[in-house]
Amino acid sequence: xxxxxxxxxxxxxxxxxxxxxxxxxxxxxxxxxxxxxxxxxxxxxxxxxxxxxxxxxxxxxxxxxxxxxxxxxxxxxxxxxxxxxxxxxxxxxxxxxxxxxxxxxxxxxxxxxxxxxxxxxxxxxxxxxxxxxxxxxxxxxxxxxxxxxxxxxxxxxxxxxxxxxxxxxxxxxxxxxxxxxxxxxxxxxxxxxxxxxxxxxxxxxxxxxxxxxxxxxxxxxxxxxxxxxxxxxxxxxxxxxxxxxxxxxxxxxxxxxxxxxxxxxxxxxxxxxxxxxxxxxxxxxxxxxxxxxxxxxxxxxxxxxxxxxxxxxxxxxxxxxxxxxxxxxxx
Numbered sequence: 001x002x003x004x005x006x007x008x009x010x011x012x013x014x015x016x017x018x019x020x021x022x023x024x025x026x027x028x029x030x031x032x033x034x035x036x037x038x039x040x041x042x043x044x045x046x047x048x049x050x051x052x053x054x055x056x057x058x059x060x061x062x063x064x065x066x067x068x069x070x071x072x073x074x075x076x077x078x079x080x081x082x083x084x085x086x087x088x089x090x091x092x093x094x095x096x097x098x099x100x101x102x103x104x105x106x107x108x109x110x111x112x113x114x115x116x117x118x119x120x121x122x123x124x125x126x127x128x129x130x131x132x133x134x135x136x137x138x139x140x141x142x143x144x145x146x147x148x149x150x151x152x153x154x155x156x157x158x159x160x161x162x163x164x165x166x167x168x169x170x171x172x173x174x175x176x177x178x179x180x181x182x183x184x185x186x187x188x189x190x191x192x193x194x195x196x197x198x199x200x201x202x203x204x205x206x207x208x209x210x211x212x213x214x215x216x217x218x219x220x221x222x223x224x225x226x227x228x229x230x231x232x233x234x235x236x237x238x239x240x241x242x243x244x245x246x247x248x249x250x251x252x253x254x255x256x257x258x259x260x261x262x263x264x265x266x267x268x269x270x271x272x273x274x275x276x277x278x279x280x281x282x283x284x285x286x287x288x289x290x291x292x293x294x295x296x297x298x299x300x301x302x303x304x305x306x307x308x309x310x311x312x313x314x315x316x317x318x319x320x321x322x323x324x325x326x327x328x329x330x331x
Contacts, residue, residue, distance in 0.1 A: 009303035016296035046258025144228035
């Protein structure tokens with residue numbers, strides 16, 4: 001019975017040893033994925049800020065500018081692209097909707113972002129765009145990969161339609177959570193005019209006047225490394241109209257300037273969402289593999305102990321000192 005039990009324990013130990021790397025290297029890439037129907041809304045604010053008043057054509061100080069960033073999963077487009085891509089794909093229809101202190105729209109820029117559901121690598125397909133113009137992204141946008149590394153990444157900038165390094169600047173603690181801090185600075189760059197603005201300026205008028213739009217920003221992200229989710233994000237942002245003398249009477253006008261930060265209630269909600277998903281990732285990549293490894297060692301040790309006991313010789317009957325036979329008394 002001991003030998004049979006040791007063989008059962010040995011089989012269980014081998015099973016646990018096999019399952020540990022299977023969870024990490026097979027199950028994790030197939031289970032840890034962004035759902036195709038995810039919807040996320042984030043509100044950011046710049047308080048105070050500078051904003052161009054299109055009615056007076058002057059830059060004015062305002063109390064607040066609000067940016068509503070929405071990410072909406074497009075399930076139908078995901079399925080269509082997956083048929084050709086041969087992998088799980090997520091399509092986010094994103095919208096950056098900017099309002100002034102009176103709640104009126106300042107501009108809105110739609111995007112379609114297509115990426116691998118697990119790695120977050122861009123997937124190039126028809127429909128990939130910014131403000132209705134086709135683009136070809138390189139690097140990440142909105143979200144870092146699961147198990148983010150301490151290194152620089154390529155990050156796509158929607159304003160310039162180009163990618164540039166976003167630099168790892170160290171490990172920090174943000175509201176009790178260990179995070180990786182990243183920074184990217186985009187120098188002054190000429191960028192396209194938004195297609196939706198408070199005042200519609202015909203393209204031919206812009207071309208004749210020489211009016212151009214320029215932009216610079218310093219973006220900062222605090223990334224929870226297990227999920228790759230930003231728990232906080234900020235931008236020091238500035239936009240200008242240059243060569244505006246013919247149309248607006250002044251050569252350079254500030255369109256928007258401010259330090260953009262996530263609103264407090266959204267920081268809290270993102271933190272709760274990240275905490276709930278972090279445990280699932282850790283179970284697949286750390287907790288379960290290490291627990292199975294330790295369990296396999298324990299089962300192996302127990303199996304060897306039982307096997308050793310089964311090989312010991314069985315103890316013989318107890319023997320005492322020999323006594324001479326008793327002879328029958330003569331009659």
